[in-house]
Amino acid sequence: MEEFAALLNALVYTTSRNRKLALIAAYLRETPDPDRGWALAALTGSVDFPAVKANTFRNLLKERVDPVLWTLSRDFVGDTAETASLLWPEGSTSSENSPSIAEVVETLSSLTRASAPTELPKLLDRLDENGRFALIKFATGGMRIGVSARLAKTAFAQSFDVSVEEVEEYWHALEPPYAELFAWAADGGDPPDVTNRPMFRPFMLAHPLEDEEVDLSDYAAEWKWDGIRVQLVRVNGQTRLYSRSGDDISATFPELLDVLPIDAVVDGELMVRGSVQGGEIGGAASFNALQQRLGRKKVSKKMLAELPAFVRLYDVLLLEGEDLRELGWEQRRAALEAVMPRLPNSHFDLSQIVAARDFSHLAEIRGGAREDAIEGLMLKRRDAPYIAGRKVGLWYKWKRDPLLVDCVLMYAQRGSGRRSSFYSDYTFGCWDGDPDAGAELLPVGKAYSGFTDAELKKLDKLVRQTTLNRFGPVREVERTLVFEVAFDSVHSSKRHKSGLAMRFPRIHRIRWDKPVHEADRLDNLRSLIRD
Amino acid sequence: MQIVPADCWIDPGRAVDCALVTHGHADHARGGHGETIATPETLAIMALRYRTGIENGEGEMPSKATPVQYGGTISLAGGVKASFFPAGHVLGSAQILLEHAGERVVITGDYKRRHDPTCATFEVIPCDVFITEATFGLPVFVHPPIEQEMAKLLGVLSANPDQCVAVGAYALGKAQRVIAELRAAGHHQPIYLHGAIEKMCRLYEEHGVDLGELRLVADANKDDMRGHIVVATPAALNDRWSRRLPDPITAMASGWMRVRGRARQRGVELPLIISDHADWNELTNTILEVNPSETWITHGREEALLRWCELGQRKARALAMVGREEEAE
Numbered sequence: 001m002e003e004f005a006a007l008l009n010a011l012v013y014t015t016s017r018n019r020k021l022a023l024i025a026a027y028l029r030e031t032p033d034p035d036r037g038w039a040l041a042a043l044t045g046s047v048d049f050p051a052v053k054a055n056t057f058r059n060l061l062k063e064r065v066d067p068v069l070w071t072l073s074r075d076f077v078g079d080t081a082e083t084a085s086l087l088w089p090e091g092s093t094s095s096e097n098s099p100s101i102a103e104v105v106e107t108l109s110s111l112t113r114a115s116a117p118t119e120l121p122k123l124l125d126r127l128d129e130n131g132r133f134a135l136i137k138f139a140t141g142g143m144r145i146g147v148s149a150r151l152a153k154t155a156f157a158q159s160f161d162v163s164v165e166e167v168e169e170y171w172h173a174l175e176p177p178y179a180e181l182f183a184w185a186a187d188g189g190d191p192p193d194v195t196n197r198p199m200f201r202p203f204m205l206a207h208p209l210e211d212e213e214v215d216l217s218d219y220a221a222e223w224k225w226d227g228i229r230v231q232l233v234r235v236n237g238q239t240r241l242y243s244r245s246g247d248d249i250s251a252t253f254p255e256l257l258d259v260l261p262i263d264a265v266v267d268g269e270l271m272v273r274g275s276v277q278g279g280e281i282g283g284a285a286s287f288n289a290l291q292q293r294l295g296r297k298k299v300s301k302k303m304l305a306e307l308p309a310f311v312r313l314y315d316v317l318l319l320e321g322e323d324l325r326e327l328g329w330e331q332r333r334a335a336l337e338a339v340m341p342r343l344p345n346s347h348f349d350l351s352q353i354v355a356a357r358d359f360s361h362l363a364e365i366r367g368g369a370r371e372d373a374i375e376g377l378m379l380k381r382r383d384a385p386y387i388a389g390r391k392v393g394l395w396y397k398w399k400r401d402p403l404l405v406d407c408v409l410m411y412a413q414r415g416s417g418r419r420s421s422f423y424s425d426y427t428f429g430c431w432d433g434d435p436d437a438g439a440e441l442l443p444v445g446k447a448y449s450g451f452t453d454a455e456l457k458k459l460d461k462l463v464r465q466t467t468l469n470r471f472g473p474v475r476e477v478e479r480t481l482v483f484e485v486a487f488d489s490v491h492s493s494k495r496h497k498s499g500l501a502m503r504f505p506r507i508h509r510i511r512w513d514k515p516v517h518e519a520d521r522l523d524n525l526r527s528l529i530r531d
Numbered sequence: 532m533q534i535v536p537a538d539c540w541i542d543p544g545r546a547v548d549c550a551l552v553t554h555g556h557a558d559h560a561r562g563g564h565g566e567t568i569a570t571p572e573t574l575a576i577m578a579l580r581y582r583t584g585i586e587n588g589e590g591e592m593p594s595k596a597t598p599v600q601y602g603g604t605i606s607l608a609g610g611v612k613a614s615f616f617p618a619g620h621v622l623g624s625a626q627i628l629l630e631h632a633g634e635r636v637v638i639t640g641d642y643k644r645r646h647d648p649t650c651a652t653f654e655v656i657p658c659d660v661f662i663t664e665a666t667f668g669l670p671v672f673v674h675p676p677i678e679q680e681m682a683k684l685l686g687v688l689s690a691n692p693d694q695c696v697a698v699g700a701y702a703l704g705k706a707q708r709v710i711a712e713l714r715a716a717g718h719h720q721p722i723y724l725h726g727a728i729e730k731m732c733r734l735y736e737e738h739g740v741d742l743g744e745l746r747l748v749a750d751a752n753k754d755d756m757r758g759h760i761v762v763a764t765p766a767a768l769n770d771r772w773s774r775r776l777p778d779p780i781t782a783m784a785s786g787w788m789r790v791r792g793r794a795r796q797r798g799v800e801l802p803l804i805i806s807d808h809a810d811w812n813e814l815t816n817t818i819l820e821v822n823p824s825e826t827w828i829t830h831g832r833e834e835a836l837l838r839w840c841e842l843g844q845r846k847a848r849a850l851a852m853v854g855r856e857e858e859a860e
Binding site (some may be wrong): 012013014015066068069073076077078079082086087177308315414421422460 | 669670671673701769770771773774789790791794797798799800801802832834835837839842
């Protein structure tokens with residue numbers, strides 16, 4: 001437990017992603033089984049001990065510390081696990097007495113709600129403050145130390161020099177402490193046997209199409225839909241829905257779990273039905289509507305009725321026991337088209353191929369695609385197999401040109417990591433009417449990318465020289481600078497005073513030359529809303 | 532805090548005719564009083580930091596500085612006697628004992644009980660009313676032994692010879708204590724300083740505190756500081772001043788570092804739990820030792836210490852002070 005506690009502590013105080021990766025990788029290399037497997041499970045949020053909850057520890061503390069002092073302390077510290085670890089009466093802890101994670105797991109899994117209050121103190125008494133913090137975090141889940149599951153898996157892959165796609169592929173079929181995974185990656189054993197399990201297959205991804213052109217006899221074009229990319233997997237009648245990062249989101253979209261009538265792995269875009277958008281191409285609502293369904297563990301009946309989800313299919317990876325990934329795209333597409341009549345059209349449709357005479361014709365079609373839930377075009381090499389990750393030359397995304405608007409810099413905030421001494425996050429606004437007739441600026445978005453280091457230095461200097469007010473790490477600045485801001489789309493939003501929210505805003509150009517009263521008005525931005 | 536029969540103030544936040552000052556930190560000491568009564572060290576610190584004169588319409592007039600040594604007593608108006616005793620907080624810091632009509636009141640100012648090579652150690656003064664600070668008045672605050680924190684700092688320094696470790700520390704007291712403790716731990720390399728800290732270090736040295744070889748960051752080459760410790764004010768570390776340092780690892784010496792969230796908020800990579808204030812155990816043990824008939828609590832988290840007194844059936848009350856920074860240390 002001590003090494004794990006040291007790892008957690010180091011991660012808490014590290015902001016750099018690379019450093020976090022290095023810390024986790026070193027721990028995984030140096031720690032024996034099964035402790036490292038349990039640690040990996042904890043970092044990826046995959047452990048659960050039903051008899052132990054945050055409240056269990058809270059109650060233990062209230063028996064040992066005056067409840068008023070507990071509450072005052074908890075309010076100040078802001079984290080129950082940390083408050084409990086700090087307030088636990090210090091015993092005579094010695095390092096040889098510290099339990100291994102395996103022992104902790106054994107104890108925690110054997111606990112009942114009745115035995116927890118007598119058994120947990122025995123563990124806590126054997127640990128120092130860092131150890132207690134780690135134990136409570138481990139036992140109650142939810143580390144909240146700035147490490148995502150994906151980051152932990154990437155660290156695992158780096159640690160043993162295997163590909164993270166392969167790790168993802170096995171991940172959902174295995175259970176903590178992942179003995180087969182370590183046997184394969186760390187000790188050169190056979191890959192884990194994952195047949196007959198509804199596991200995730202890493203997605204094939206696309207590179208942006210820069211200034212190249214492609215020959216349409218080699219590439220097929222498809223719309224790029226604005227939902228979330230998903231993989232629906234059915235094996236032996238068990239169905240799972242995975243997000244792009246490989247997270248199991250089955251519980252969020254229960255309506256999709258019993259509609260695939262055959263064992264298969266399909267790749268598509270999850271959207272919700274809507275009438276506002278889609279026109280003749282299909283009844284999809286915007287991403288904004290879908291967003292209301294994301295991130296929920298439980299879904300109400302009302303939500304299921306009002307925002308029903310469906311999958312617009314792009315590809316098929318496995319079909320009734322056959323792995324199609326080695327086949328070319330055209331053959332997989334033929335298989336997908338052939339299987340479509342067997343899928344209920346209430347929950348599935350087919351992403352249509354965009355027919356064009358040649359590349360310039362395609363460019364013309366793309367240019368007219370501002371409507372609809374369309375992000376642009378996908379170009380897929382006709383003979384390419386389905387390969388995990390981003391391989392050059394196989395798939396391209398050709399996003400439509402971003403929308404542009406001129407905004408005025410209003411607030412700046414310090415960045416983090418190597419930018420922590422720079423004001424690098426900018427909030428900008430548009431005029432709520434005619435600036436010459438006394439209209440005000442209302443914030444419309446925030447961006448922290450799209451400029452060079454040299455420009456950042458110049459912006460930082462400007463912020464410091466034109467500061468009007470300070471609010472903690474935020475400075476309000478004089479309205480002197482115009483940003484040309486690029487964004488993918490804009491939606492109405494009740495959370496913002498301006499009534500709208502941009503997607504993916506970034507600084508496109510800094511208009512040092514442009515007077516602020518020539519910046520755009522809110523009306524211009526509102527006219528671009530597509531909800 | 533006003534001493535009504537003597538028409539004097541202790542650590543007033545605005546200019547007054549007569550002020551008793553416990554120590555030189557900005558939330559206790561300020562310039563411009565008609566008369567300032569403090570230890571000679573505190574007066575020297577104030578002379579370095581603040582404009583001590585007052586405006587009388589005919590330009591600046593030097594104010595009167597009245598030094599009182601530790602153990603010394605001064606008679607104030609209204610039959611009040613004031614004596615100064617070490618508080619162990621920073622150089623020159625004092626508790627003030629007020630005696631009037633047979634009653635004894637001790638104002639601790641800021642204090643700590645631990646050994647500090649840069650200042651005199653706290654003395655327990657028996658009294659009827661004990662007015663204690665409570666900056667770290669929560670049971671989560673238990674400061675570890677400073678040796679442990681020094682070992683942590685030196686360990687990180689030697690593990691990263693191509694970087695520097697930049698320690699954020701208040702310019703008065705904390706910075707000098709960290710340097711003195713580094714020397715005591717056997718670290719005799721030059722230590723690089725922010726300008727604001729250097730001035731105060733010189734004053735400490737004039738008062739007999741040996742701090743070893745000190746250099747100014749402003750005079751150094753970036754690469755020369757690799758593998759060395761830099762001591763700077765916390766504000767400088769978060770600001771562009773820090774761009775002149777070679778790949779700094781940001782450390783912070785403060786009692787608040789005991790709480791992970793506080794360290795993360797400030798972007799601290801190496802938290803050093805070093806405080807010049809009494810921790811929870813020191814606060815409560817001191818009340819037990821002094822054993823006053825009444826305890827008044829100021830400066831910080833009064834509520835928890837008040838609760839503690841209540842649990843021990845001690846008579847206590849909280850004094851709300853105006854204009855105190857929540858987390859000044």
